[in-house]
Structures are given as structure tokens and as C-alpha cells.
Amino acid sequence: MSSTAVPVTRGFRRLDSGQLLLISVAGLVAVAGVAHTAVAGLVQPEVAIGFGALIAAGELARLTMPGNREVAPIGAAAALGYTLLLDVGVTPAGHPALQVVAVLTVGMAAGTLPHLAVGRPPQLDAMSRRLVTGSLLAFAYRPLAGSLHAATEGSGEAEGSWTPALVVMVLLTLATLLVDVVLAAVLRAEQVRAAFGVAVHDELRMAAPLGVAVAASGVLLALASHSMDMAALLVFAAPLLVTQVAFRKYAGIRATYLQTVRALSQATEVAGYVEPGHSRRVSRLSVAAGRELGMAEPELLELEYAALMHDIGQLSLRDPIPGGATVHVGGEQARRIAELGAEVIRQTGVLERVAEIVRRQCDPCAEMPPLASRIIKVANAYDDLVGGSTDRDRAGAAMERLRLGSGGEYDPAVVDAVALVVGRLGHR
């Protein structure tokens, strides 16, 4: 038992305060929901079980989007559908918000168990976020459900209309989506130390397409249960399944892409042109500095590719530069390597901007190369001076040298950002 306890505590230490807060809130809500439902009993148990099963299936089929974002679109849509449910067939749905929370909790737990069994622990913060936003919507919407259902039936002479219900559903769902994005951005900003505004933008861009698909499917499910009964659950899963497959493939190829560039950028190291680990260190430092300077995710990805491949031009040289440190060779030589590298990358026909970043990585700051090039220039120089060493004094001396050279050669703002990042990485 003690052997399993160690990684758990280590796992918790890695969590930021925001994540801890979210997880505790989710835990409290879950306990309240389950306890209340246990005491009060399930309203319409067969409906709860049906939706719970779909939530569990969705949780089982969760996927990881680029940027290590865990999502469970089918589970989220099922949760949304159960929350928004007004009636099943001709029976009005009378489940309270706390029952929604309980079904969500149990469904998510059930869907997570198989993952745990094969040793894939869930991202606790992502799960908590799903639970908290789901519960928020439930608390906002369930109290209105009765009157909205009455409106669809119509009273006496007046004919019932689904319009008010539909409008409330759509508005509340959109509001929940926004809350979810903001929550995700807060967590992300703290986790990777991005600026909050940039993080909101990134999350919005990431979540918008999938969020809209989930929202539409959730509303669809709630409405379909009216005319199709529980058959809706089966029929409805189809469109979202297609969406999920598409996103899974997309996320897969994105991950493979990055892995491949990482792997092949080691080629310069294997061939003895540069020190082992140089490309990886430069890319890590560059991305951290770029984030510090407020770059958004698509730009950061380009920066990462460019930083990984910044030395690839050396492969076209007949003989390796001694030690591979481009900071020590003449400007002309370094510039030629940059040109050759850019030429290689341009051959791909798709990474135009990355090629441009690599091409201009040696330009002095005065010539206004792209920000990414300026970052790579500083990160590369720093790593050439310090290497894999973690010696504080050596790092300090290197930063000093970059600062002195920063008159026209290095961008002072970038040097400051790198110094900040280096200081932070040193503390860890």
C-alpha cells in the first residue's frame, strides 16, 4: 500500500492551488449530490440509468486534444441532455439538480474505472471541471424545468410552444460553455504560466468547435427524448460519434507530428553536429520564453517546430562544427547554416513560416526579425554557453554575457524573458 501512496502525494504536489480548489469544489458537490439522492431516492430511475450509462460510455471514450486537454464530448453531451430534459415520451421529467449531479458523478466514476484498471489515471482537474460546469447548469436550469414544460404543453385554449424552452436551453448552454472556457483558461494560465487573456483566447479557439457540437447534441437529446423516448439515446449518439472519431484522428496526427519533428531534430545530435539534448533544451526554453512574452498557442507551435529544427542546416555541412556551438562560429557561417536549414524546411511545402523563423534566427535584433527568431537566437546562445549544466553560476554568467551583447545583437525584452524562465526552471 505504501508503494502506491508515494506517487499520489507527488501527484498532488504538482497540482496548483487553482486546481486543488476546483477539485475540492467538485468533490463537495459530488458528495452533496450523491448523499441527497441516496436519501431522497431516484426520481425516474430508468431514465437516470439510461443517461448515466451514456455518460459512463462517454467518459470511457474520452480523448486528449492538442495541448494535453482531456475532453469527453459524448459524456458531456449526455450530461447536458439529462440536465435539459423536460419530458420522456409523455411523462414530465421531475429530477432535481442534485440528482443530475449524482448521475454525473456516478457515470463519470464508472467510465473512469476501466481506465484506472489499465493504469491510465484521469486528469483530475479536467474531470472536476466537467463535473462543476455540469452542476452549475443543473442548478441554474432544473428549477425552471417545470414551468418550461408547462409552456410546451400549453394551457387550456393556448397552444403549447417549444420556443421558450429552446431559447432558455440555448442561452444557458452557451453561458455554461463560456464559464467552462474561463475556468479552463484560469487553470491553464496558472499551469503553464501564460497570460490570462492569451489563455482565454487559446481555450476559446480550442473549445469552440467541439463545444458547439456538444451543445447542439445535448439540446437535441433533450428534445428528442420528447418524441422518441429513450430510443433517442441510441439514435443521438451517432452524430457525436462521427465528430469524436474525427477529433480523435486529428489529435492523433497532431501528436505524431510533434513527436516526429522532435525525433528527427535529434538527428543533428546523433550525427555529432551538436551536443546531445541541445534541440530539446532550446525548444523548451524558447516555448517558455515565448509564452512569457504573450504568444498564443498556434504561434508557440511554430516556435517549437522552428526551435527544434533550428540547427538542421548543419546536416548539409560536410564537417561538424567543433562542439556544434553556433554561437562561437563566425556570423557568415551561422547565417549560411540558417539559410540551409530554412531551405530544408521549405521543402516540406507547408511550414513556410517555420522556415522563415529559422532563416532569420541569426539576424541581429536591429534588423527586426520575427519575435520567434529573436527568441531562438537568445535561447540558442544561452544553451551553447551553458549546455545541459544546471550550475547557477554558469547560468548567471551566460545571462550576463547575453545582456552585455544585447545592445544590437539580442532583443533585451527576450533576454529578460529568458532570464525569468531560466530562474524559474532553476528553482524547480
Add this chain to the structure above:
Amino acid sequence: MAALRGLPWPAKVYLVAVIGAAFGLLGRSVASGGFASLDWPTLLVLALLFLVCESMPTLLSVRQTAVSVSFSAALAAVVLVGPEGAALVGMTAVLSVHPGLPPLKRLFNGSQFAICGYVAGWVYLELLDGGSGVPGVSGPDFAEVIVPFAGAAAVFVPLNFVLIALVLVTTGQADQVPLRGLAQFLVSYLGYATFGLLIAGLWATVSSISAVLVLVPLFVARWAFGQYLAQQRSYDATIAALCQAVETKDYYTRGHCTRVSLASGMIAEEIGMGPERLRAIRYAGMLHDVGKLGVPTKVLQKEGPLTEEEFAAIQLHPMRGLEIVRGIDFLDEAFAGIMHHHERVDGRGYPMGLAGDEIPEFARIIAVADAFDAMTSDRSYRNARSVEVATAELRKGAGTQFDPAMVGAFARALERDGWEPTRRTAPPPEGAAETTKDHDDPTAPIQVVSER
């Protein structure tokens, strides 16, 4: 009808017959008063929906079969507005936005959709309850329409397929009939049928909004598939360019990785590998030699026989390659292929000396493709050999160096598809690094001198 002139006569007869039949059906409906009881607003919305979907052919299908979301709208029309309405909705395909589509094709497209819609609608009514009135879906009797709906879909799909396939047959494009992708084609149709049922089922509740709700996830899915395909293409281009840069210290081996990838893919397809493994072996073929980078250039460029030590350095390259690519999320088979692509079936290869079936399938395929490309490319010590000579060499080595099954498969694929990758004719540039031996070339084995 200028477009008719270029067509063979069976095609002309067929096109005219289909278009005539469609207008006949519409005319009959007018005559029998079938249009009188139509729900025109619903029909208009459905027609609009159909038109929007039809104008955006889906990316979900691999081949250019015109599978599009419009099928959902057409089937929803079958349920909601009956055979006459469905025929009218199908006919609107004439107006779809396909710049440059000749009028005749438009007319045919609209007609075949109209016929399919009418027939499916008729089947639906027959199955429902002997054909009485225009149905709709409302409330709890939803379960009753599932079987008739399935019947309508089961008639619509094959009819649509046959009508289109016959065009290809009569115009002499029979080889383009997508029989290979038929299974996937049917699965995606099944999916679209489901969406059609959803639209119809929700119509009673929120009418036209149901269509929007059903289609939003679909369009998002299509968008994601588009992103995926773009990313995939970008990835393929990047991996090819990087491999080129990484493995090419030597002018003569330019493009080797791409061609080995191509040839490995041909063999794998010939022996009937599934799409996922096919993709994996293409990548493995692409990356099989990246480890050569770890071999010192002076060894690769050395004249005359190698010492045992130098040969050992060459023998290490598959392992080095594996080290480089290990961090990539490929199928394990791809790694095995890279690691063992220099094994020989008689057990005298490297790095492990595996023999026969011990050698992973991927490695046996790459070995054949690798040797073939080495032989059919120019080398500094000889010119490229012809495909015939190279194939004969492969056959000679079958059973000792190569797996006979793979050699046979490759020969068949070559015979059918030919081999014409880009071949450069320009002489090597001044000062380009040259290799005087090629470790892949079975006709020029590396000479090793013993130091003992």
C-alpha cells in the same frame, strides 16, 4: 443538349430514360393530385436544407463517391412529405451550387434523386400501413416508423448506387465504380440515414430547428475531418522532407526514403494489408535508414573493402535508426521493420541474424523495396539498372536474402502499376559527397577484410 453529343449511345439512351422517368413520375403526381395535399412550408425548408447539403459534398468518404449529407434531408422528406414531396425535394439537386457542372449532369442528378425519393417514399408508405395519406412523426408512436424508415433507406441506397454506377458503366468508366470502398460507403450511408430519422423525429417538436441541431455536429465533424486531412497531408510532406535532409549525406541516395516508402506501400497493398498497417509501413519505409546518420561519413565514403570495425559501424545503423524514431507513436510493427530491414531469410543478415519467419513482416517487405530502389538508382560506380534486371535480381535472391512471397507480390504490383518515380538526370553537383558503396545494393556486396 450539346453535352449529349460526346457520349456513347447507350449512355444517351440511359440518361434520357432516367430524366424522362423522373419527369414522368412528377407529371403523374400532378395529374393524380398528389401535390394538392402537400405541406408546402415543410417541403420548402427541406428542399433548402437538401440544397445546402448537396452543395457541400462531404469529406467523410475516401473516394469521390457523391456521398453527402443531403441523403439525410432526402430521407427526412420521405417521412415528412411523402413520395411526391420527396421527389420534388430530390429534384432541387438541379439547382445545387457546383460551378462548372454541365446542365445535363445537373438534370440527371436531380432526376435520379427524384426517382430514389419517390420509390423510397412509396416503400415507406407501404410498410407503414398499406399506404394511407402523408405521414408525419408525432409523439409516442415514433417506434412504429422505425421499420418503415429502415425499409425506405434500404431501398434508397442501392437504387441511388445502381443509378449512378450505370452512368459510369454506360460511359465506359466502369473501372471507376467504387466497389472497393463499398463497405465504408454503406456504413456512412447508414449514419446519414440515422440523421434523417433524427430530423424527421424532431420535426413535430421544433420543426426546422431540428435540422439545424442535427446538422451542427455533422458540420463540426466535417470540419474536424478537414483539419485532420490537412494535418495528415502536412505531416506526410514534412516527414518526407525531413527524412530527405536527415539521411542524405550522399547525393546518390536522394529520394531513396520516399521511393522505398512507395515500394513498401505497393507490396503491402498487394498482400492485402489494412489501411492502418499500410500507413505504418509507409512511414517505416520512409524512416528505415535515418540511422545511417550515426555512421561516420568517412566509412560511408571509404574506397575499397572495409575493416571489420567499419562494417560493424554500418551494421549498427538499424539500431541507431530505431533509437531516433522510438519517441514517435507508430505501430510497434513499424519499429520492428526499421530495426530488422537488413535481416536475410537465410539468417545471415544483421543486426540479429534472424531467419525466415522470425523476421517481422514489415522488415521482409522493406528489405525487398530497399534493395530494389538501390538497384534501380544511379550510383557513382554504375548506372541505374532497369526494372526488369532488378526484378530478376530480386527473384535470384528470393529464398536466401528475400522472402519469396514479398518478391512475388512486388513483381505483380510492378507489372500492374509500373514504376516511375522521379529520376534525376543532372550530374551530381561539384564537391557533392559521394559514396562508393551502397550497403543496400545486393549486386555490389560490401567487401570486408579481416584484420586477423
